[in-house]
Amino acid sequence: MTELMTIRQMCEDFDVTPRTLRFYEQKELLSPIRRGTTRLYTRTDRARLKLILRGKRFGFSLEQIRQVLDLHDRQTGDEAQIALACRIAADRLAQMERERAALDSAIDELKGQLAWGQEVLGTLHPGSVAA
Numbered sequence: 001m002t003e004l005m006t007i008r009q010m011c012e013d014f015d016v017t018p019r020t021l022r023f024y025e026q027k028e029l030l031s032p033i034r035r036g037t038t039r040l041y042t043r044t045d046r047a048r049l050k051l052i053l054r055g056k057r058f059g060f061s062l063e064q065i066r067q068v069l070d071l072h073d074r075q076t077g078d079e080a081q082i083a084l085a086c087r088i089a090a091d092r093l094a095q096m097e098r099e100r101a102a103l104d105s106a107i108d109e110l111k112g113q114l115a116w117g118q119e120v121l122g123t124l125h126p127g128s129v130a131a
């Protein structure tokens with residue numbers, strides 16, 4: 001029998017809020033069993049949440065995450081799901097590397113400006129140490 005978890009247990013195990021779980025349910029990324037007002041999460045829900053949180057950590061959009069999860073739900077086969085996941089991951093990695101290069105460039109430029117400012121302050125006030 002599949003072990004069911006309450007919303008409280010899910011929140012504790014995955015360090016998320018009930019609001020987060022309800023949001024993913026509203027977006028149809030999770031579909032817990034409903035017994036009255038109680039939500040019960042299956043092993044599948046837990047696996048899906050793990051993938052959702054991993055995807056969010058990597059910066060994937062909810063739509064990208066949905067595409068991968070939908071492929072799995074339609075049982076189109078692991079190859080299609082893995083191929084799509086790899087394509088999405090490669091695109092995101094390339095984007096992150098571009099962002100990192102831009103950030104590295106901005107950091108180098110800011111360091112140069114800071115060094116210039118400290119040098120100017122040193123010539124205006126010899127013997128003082130600039131922060």
